[in-house]
Amino acid sequence: MAGWETVIGLECHVELSTRTKMFCGCRNEFGAPPNTNVCPVCLGQPGSLPVPNEEAIRRIVRIGLALDSEIAPHSLFHRKNYFYPDMPKNYQISQYDLPICVGGHLDVQLPSGEVKRVGITRVHMEEDTGKTSHVSASGRIHEAEHALVDYNRAGVPLVECVSEPDLRSPEEAAAYLRELRAILEALDVSDVRMEEGSLRCDANVSVRPAGSTELGTKVEIKNMNSIRSLERALVFERDRQIVALEAGQPLVQETRHWDEDSGSTKSMRSKEEAFDYRYFPEPDIPPIEPARAWVEELRASLPELPRARRERLGETLSAPELELEPAVIAGLLSSDRAETFIDVQRRSPEVGSRLIASFVLNEPEAAELSDVIVEILGFVHGERLSASKGKEVLEEVKGSGRSPVEIIDERDWWQVSDADALGAIADEVIAENPEVVEKFLAGKDAVIGFLVGQVVKKSGGSANPTLARQLLQERLSR
Amino acid sequence: MTAELCDAGAWELGAKLDIGEITAAEVIESCLARVEEVEERVRAFLTLTPEVARERAAELDVHRASGAPRSPVAGIPLALKDVLATKGIRTTCGSQILEEYVPPYDATAWARLSGEGGVLVGKTNCDEFAMGSSTENSAFGPVHNPWDLSRVPGGSSGGSAAAVAAGEVVWALGTDTGGSVRQPAALCGVVGMKPTYGLVSRYGLIAFASSLDTVGTFTRGVRDAALLLGAIAGKDPRDATSLDDGPGRDYVGTLEKGVDGMRFGVVQEAFGEGVEPGVRDAVRAAVERISAMGGRVDEVSLPHADYGLSAYYLIAPSEASSNLARYDGVRYGLRVPDASDSIEMMARTRGAGFGAEVKRRVMLGTYALSAGYYEAYYGQAQKVRTLIIRDYERAFADHDVLISPTSPTTAFTIGERADDPMAMYLSDVFTIPANLAGVPAITIPCGLDANRLPVGVQLTGPVLAEATVLRAAHALEADLALALRPPLLAA
Numbered sequence: 001m002a003g004w005e006t007v008i009g010l011e012c013h014v015e016l017s018t019r020t021k022m023f024c025g026c027r028n029e030f031g032a033p034p035n036t037n038v039c040p041v042c043l044g045q046p047g048s049l050p051v052p053n054e055e056a057i058r059r060i061v062r063i064g065l066a067l068d069s070e071i072a073p074h075s076l077f078h079r080k081n082y083f084y085p086d087m088p089k090n091y092q093i094s095q096y097d098l099p100i101c102v103g104g105h106l107d108v109q110l111p112s113g114e115v116k117r118v119g120i121t122r123v124h125m126e127e128d129t130g131k132t133s134h135v136s137a138s139g140r141i142h143e144a145e146h147a148l149v150d151y152n153r154a155g156v157p158l159v160e161c162v163s164e165p166d167l168r169s170p171e172e173a174a175a176y177l178r179e180l181r182a183i184l185e186a187l188d189v190s191d192v193r194m195e196e197g198s199l200r201c202d203a204n205v206s207v208r209p210a211g212s213t214e215l216g217t218k219v220e221i222k223n224m225n226s227i228r229s230l231e232r233a234l235v236f237e238r239d240r241q242i243v244a245l246e247a248g249q250p251l252v253q254e255t256r257h258w259d260e261d262s263g264s265t266k267s268m269r270s271k272e273e274a275f276d277y278r279y280f281p282e283p284d285i286p287p288i289e290p291a292r293a294w295v296e297e298l299r300a301s302l303p304e305l306p307r308a309r310r311e312r313l314g315e316t317l318s319a320p321e322l323e324l325e326p327a328v329i330a331g332l333l334s335s336d337r338a339e340t341f342i343d344v345q346r347r348s349p350e351v352g353s354r355l356i357a358s359f360v361l362n363e364p365e366a367a368e369l370s371d372v373i374v375e376i377l378g379f380v381h382g383e384r385l386s387a388s389k390g391k392e393v394l395e396e397v398k399g400s401g402r403s404p405v406e407i408i409d410e411r412d413w414w415q416v417s418d419a420d421a422l423g424a425i426a427d428e429v430i431a432e433n434p435e436v437v438e439k440f441l442a443g444k445d446a447v448i449g450f451l452v453g454q455v456v457k458k459s460g461g462s463a464n465p466t467l468a469r470q471l472l473q474e475r476l477s478r
Numbered sequence: 479m480t481a482e483l484c485d486a487g488a489w490e491l492g493a494k495l496d497i498g499e500i501t502a503a504e505v506i507e508s509c510l511a512r513v514e515e516v517e518e519r520v521r522a523f524l525t526l527t528p529e530v531a532r533e534r535a536a537e538l539d540v541h542r543a544s545g546a547p548r549s550p551v552a553g554i555p556l557a558l559k560d561v562l563a564t565k566g567i568r569t570t571c572g573s574q575i576l577e578e579y580v581p582p583y584d585a586t587a588w589a590r591l592s593g594e595g596g597v598l599v600g601k602t603n604c605d606e607f608a609m610g611s612s613t614e615n616s617a618f619g620p621v622h623n624p625w626d627l628s629r630v631p632g633g634s635s636g637g638s639a640a641a642v643a644a645g646e647v648v649w650a651l652g653t654d655t656g657g658s659v660r661q662p663a664a665l666c667g668v669v670g671m672k673p674t675y676g677l678v679s680r681y682g683l684i685a686f687a688s689s690l691d692t693v694g695t696f697t698r699g700v701r702d703a704a705l706l707l708g709a710i711a712g713k714d715p716r717d718a719t720s721l722d723d724g725p726g727r728d729y730v731g732t733l734e735k736g737v738d739g740m741r742f743g744v745v746q747e748a749f750g751e752g753v754e755p756g757v758r759d760a761v762r763a764a765v766e767r768i769s770a771m772g773g774r775v776d777e778v779s780l781p782h783a784d785y786g787l788s789a790y791y792l793i794a795p796s797e798a799s800s801n802l803a804r805y806d807g808v809r810y811g812l813r814v815p816d817a818s819d820s821i822e823m824m825a826r827t828r829g830a831g832f833g834a835e836v837k838r839r840v841m842l843g844t845y846a847l848s849a850g851y852y853e854a855y856y857g858q859a860q861k862v863r864t865l866i867i868r869d870y871e872r873a874f875a876d877h878d879v880l881i882s883p884t885s886p887t888t889a890f891t892i893g894e895r896a897d898d899p900m901a902m903y904l905s906d907v908f909t910i911p912a913n914l915a916g917v918p919a920i921t922i923p924c925g926l927d928a929n930r931l932p933v934g935v936q937l938t939g940p941v942l943a944e945a946t947v948l949r950a951a952h953a954l955e956a957d958l959a960l961a962l963r964p965p966l967l968a969a
Contacts, residue, residue: 040583044804046576046684047563047585051718079800081847085820090803147820149808278847280856283689283797285718 004245005210006238008173008203009121009165012180014190015128015156015198016059022127022157023050023093030196034150042155044088049284050127052077056157057100059189060125061290062298063159064101066183066305067120071295075100077125077282082275086130086149094160096279099124100288106163107307108179111171113330118176119164128156159190165204165215170234174227177201181227182306194226201230206251207241216241217251221265223258233258237265313338322353331361340366340373347374351381358387363394372397375404383464386456389413415464419471422455422463426471429454440476448472483508484645485967488554488702491648495542495553502535502542502553505648506597509555513599513646516966520622522631522641524560524570526600531555534597541595551709552595557641557650560601561608562588562693563682567598571684572606572616572634575805575812575831585682586717587651587693587710594709599647602637606833607802608658608686610634611905612895615835620892623666624964625931629889632662632905635696639666642696643964649706650696655686656790657885657909659694660921664884664934667923667962669951671695671703672909674942675916676721678707679714685801687794690913700922700952704729707944721942732945733952737771740950741877743778748882748908756927761883764924764935767957768881768950778873778880782865786911789866791903792846792859793914798836799843805831838899863914870915874940879950882908884921884934908936918944920951923962932962 021028024041040048064071078096101123108116130151161180167173181199184192191198201224206216221237224230236258241251255274256265304312310333317329317338324332332338341360345353347370359373360366366373376393379385385393385408396407408414416422429451430437439447448469455468483491483505494500510528517523538553558564561571563581570576584592592598605615613621613636621636623629624644631640635652639662642650652659654672663670671694678693685691695706708727714720744765749758769775807813807827808820814830817823832840846855873880885905895901912919918941921934935954939947 040581043809045563045582045810046569046571046579046804047561047581047680047682048583049681049717049719051716081800081803083803083806083821083824085806085808085824088804088809090806091800276849278800278844278849278852280796280800280847280852283687283719284685 003210004207004242005212006169006205006207006234007165007215008167008170008205008234010163010167010173010176011202011204012161012177013200014063014159014161014184014192016056016159016189017191017198018053018055018059018157020053021155022053022056022125023155026155028156030191030198032152034148035152037152038154042088043151050093050282052285052288053157056125057288057290058298059157059187060100060123060159061295062187062302063161063184063189064104064123065295065299065302066187067101067104067106067123067161069101069104069120069123071290072098072100072102073289073292074098075288077285077288078279079282081278084129085147086132086151086154088130088151088154092126092129093282093285094126095124106176106179106183108172108176109307109310110175113326116166116172118166121162121164123159123161126158126160128153128158130154165206170231170238173203173234174231177227177230179306186303186305188303203230203234205234205237205241207238207245217253219251219253220255221258222255222268225260229258229260232263233265236263240265310338313342316342324353324357328354328357328361332357336367337361340370343370344373344377348377348381351377355380355387359391359394362391365398369394369398372404379404379408383417383466384415385413386415386461386465389461412460413462416459416462417464417467419467422459422468423471423475425455425458425463426468426475429458430472430475437476448476482512482645484512484555484648486648487699488550488648488697488705489699491554492548492550496548498542502538502597503532505553506531506535506555506599509599509645509647512644516624516644517646519627519966520624520640520644520646521619522602522621522637522644522646523557523600524572524603524618524637525568527567527598530567531597531599534595538595538597549594549709550705551591553597554649555597555599555647556591557599557602557638557647558588559604559635559638559650559652561604561653561684561686562651563684564588564598564601567601569601569684570618571608572604572618573831573833573836574617575827577617577812579811581682583682586679586714588682590710599641602635602641602650602652604637604652605634605658606836607684607798608634608653608655609798609835609839611657611661611902612890612892613637613662614892614896615833617833622892623889624966625667625889626929627966629891629931630665632665632885632889634658634662635694636662638696639663639668639670642666642668642698644966649698649702651710652694652696653683653686654692654694654909654913655690655794656913657906659696660909660919660934660936661885661905663696664921664923664932664936665889667932667964669695669697669700669703669920669922669955670934671697671707671920671948672912672918673707673711673944674721674918675913676717676719677711677918677942677944679712679717679720681714681716685797687797688801689797690790690794692913700920700948700955701730701733703920703951704733704948707948711944729945729948732949735949737768737773737950737953740773740879740946742768742773742775742950743873743877743880744775745783745880745882746777746779747781747783752904752907753883753886754888754927756888756929757883757886757933760925760927760933761881761935764954764958765881768954771953771957773950778877780866780869780873780880780911782862782869783911785862786866786914787903787907789859789862790906790910790914791842792855793863795839795843796846796856797843799840799847802832802836802840835899866911867915870911870917870940878939878943878946880938882936882938884908884936888927888929888931888933912938917941918947920947922951922955923960924954924958925960926962930965
């Protein structure tokens with residue numbers, strides 16, 4: 001695949017987690033029984049009218065501000081006309097040439113550590129559609145006897161965020177989507193759950209000879225349900241296009257459907273079959289004209305965004321006295337781990353930073369469990385509990401909600417620091433491993449680690465390894 | 479047949495209800511008797527609701543007996559054009575596709591009247607989805623003009639106009655997108671008021687062309703128009719395009735102030751070719767009367783109004799093509815069975831459910847919005863609309879009210895223009911500009927032509943100048959003192 005450059009742009013759809021829908025007072029919730037959150041407006045009953053949800057407008061403006069977009073002083077809703085049974089009006093209220101947020105950019109940290117600035121074309125507001133399920137004995141769509149439509153999702157506020165074609169690899173696309181998701185989480189505007197569809201992503205992908213500045217034939221791929229499937233779909237599609245071009249086969253501009261099971265994309269429709277959406281300004285909704293002062297107020301009240309937080313905390317974590325590896329720092333900076341780390345460290349000043357990092361880094365719920373982590377680290381530091389048992393205790397706390405002390409008591413995991421009891425085990429180990437003892441006595445100091453391990457093992461994992469080593473050394477140097 | 483309650487004005491009935499001289503039950507019985515007498519010939523209604531009406535009237539009388547104060551609309555029998563949603567009462571839009579449709583909610587205008595004690599007699603016939611100027615485009619047959627049963631009542635709100643003219647109700651609501659209240663009011667010899675766009679909520683008005691649609695009133699006098707408009711006007715949180723109350727909703731208080739010193743502009747383009755002599759003469763005579771009462775009259779030009787018709791027939795069908803997309807058989811209304819997939823089901827349902835004029839306009843609008851044509855058609859029409867708005871702004875810089883005929887002709891015979899869409903479209907040439915500009919306009923009868931058919935004069939004011947328009951219309955009405963009574967009732 002050398003000699004080719006991949007060009008990717010993403011269109012992400014974000015369902016806002018507002019209390020009510022975009023244009024009516026129906027509740028906006030995932031998973032309610034079918035057609036229970038519906039009314040004349042979101043069912044498109046004759047004569048009903050849409051009234052924009054102010055909270056949704058507030059949220060999209062905040063998203064735009066977080067992406068450094070310009071907030072348009074005058075923007076319009078448009079109607080996008082096409083027929084589909086899950087769209088109650090057979091048009092979607094969306095935006096066209098005058099979106100609320102224009103331009104902007106997102107700084108993405110690539111796996112290499114490099115930071116890449118990805119252009120944002122626009123961020124606009126629209127409404128979601130209902131959901132169709134085809135009913136057939138065989139489970140195959142084309143054999144379906146009838147279709148059922150659930151309109152609970154119809155009219156849910158949807159933000160579309162379109163990137164420039166600035167991404168150059170599937171990995172970059174995945175990093176972009178992760179960063180966008182982190183921002184949306186920080187803004188607390190959406191559940192951003194890809195598996196529930198509250199964050200969805202379509203990709204435009206093309207390839208061109210390396211060094212070329214012209215764009216190749218663009219293919220849109222849809223139906224990626226996770227960041228992983230986005231990355232897989234892009235890899236597949238990139239390779240498919242390169243193979244075709246290298247074989248001298250021209251590409252067609254088309255929309256392709258990602259199939260998770262087969263791991264491939266399939267053609268849905270070509271450019272010739274593309275819809276003419278007949279956009280025109282939505283006459284039922286006056287222009288959206290946010291007051292400058294209000295926008296500035298929202299700008300001033302934005303929370304600290306992931307990148308700024310990373311920069312701020314990254315400096316703290318990079319302090320040489322912490323002795324943290326770059327990979328550990330990068331791990332801690334994801335989501336809220338860095339803050340948890342700093343919090344735990346402040347509360348456990350005597351504990352080594354690497355030990356703290358090893359607990360926080362591997363625990364997705366570290367923030368919620370910080371009290372427990374502080375308690376367990378206290379035991380480990382006091383040599384009353386081994387680090388590995390400490391992690392098991394943490395797992396058990398999560399599963400059962402019981403206290404660490406209860407669990408350690410019940411499992412009898414307190415480290416044995418009783419020299420008499422451990423001394424007896426040390427004697428046994430020495431008696432059972434004469435060859436190893438010989439090697440040690442011959443000057444191979446390192447083999448003592450094996451003997452320490454045997455003592456810990458015989459004690460059922462509860463032996464304090466430091467004490468065990470000390471006792472073994474005493475005995476062997478006699 | 480004199481002095482029947484159903485022939486009285488709402489303000490007059492209100493005064494008698496207030497002092498207990500009559501009861502709401504007597505008023506509704508009078509209207510229902512008139513319906514019984516003439517409806518078979520007029521065919522104004524698609525659905526009658528006599529039981530609901532009687533029940534409501536009885537409740538009101540009980541309520542009244544308790545001494546509670548009465549709203550001006552309480553106990554007054556009314557009709558609603560069948561494009562206004564009524565909860566639990568079928569609402570057809572004059573279309574096969576909604577023949578069985580029963581809305582789950584009330585239109586705001588109706589909810590306001592109902593909440594104040596309005597008594598619904600029924601839902602009136604109209605051109606399918608309000609597209610037409612004769613009510614002949616109804617899927618359920620034409621309405622007959624009470625002035626001459628062989629003639630159309632105008633349209634699209636022909637049923638509401640005819641019902642008011644015939645005394646089947648005291649007043650009625652219609653909708654006016656390009657003249658659909660004013661033109662039938664003129665042709666039936668009643669008062670028709672189209673308010674400023676947004677003054678009356680469109681919630682529950684089943685959309686034809688959303689940027690032009692208004693709810694308007696049919697009454698037999700200007701005072702009633704002021705009363706009825708006051709009851710339905712005002713901001714509605716369910717309609718984002720509805721306006722704040724503006725200068726206030728008391729349209730009755732200023733009615734008697736006369737026209738002395740008011741500045742009237744006679745629209746010079748509205749007296750040319752195509753205007754029947756009988757119409758021209760009656761309107762000219764009305765202008766003379768205004769002048770005689772002290773109104774300052776001169777000529778005014780709306781240079782772009784001539785393009786209004788073309789712009790309207792691009793904008794309205796474009797919006798309609800989108801508004802009517804929802805009638806697909808999926809959620810409500812007609813569904814043609816046995817289609818092989820959902821897209822075929824939708825196509826066949828729409829093919830079977832819509833009439834010829836609706837299909838014509840949906841196709842026209844779909845074409846006008848299509849990629850490559852949008853700028854030349856829809857875009858251009860919007861520019862014309864802007865020019866017409868400026869024409870009005872210029873005219874209202876030194877005029878309070880503009881005068882023109884409402885319709886170039888009086889009522890034409892049923893079938894006469896049915897096969898000639900262009901001739902039909904020209905019926906609205908003088909009413910359309912007010913819709914494009916969103917300004918208020920009223921039509922009142924100003925005489926009869928040689929065939930003894932009513933002629934309407936249209937008074938137009940600037941945005942939210944309803945009080946001014948009503949005041950001028952009231953003065954002219956009083957001065958003309960026409961005692962119009964359709965021959966149907968005189969017999």
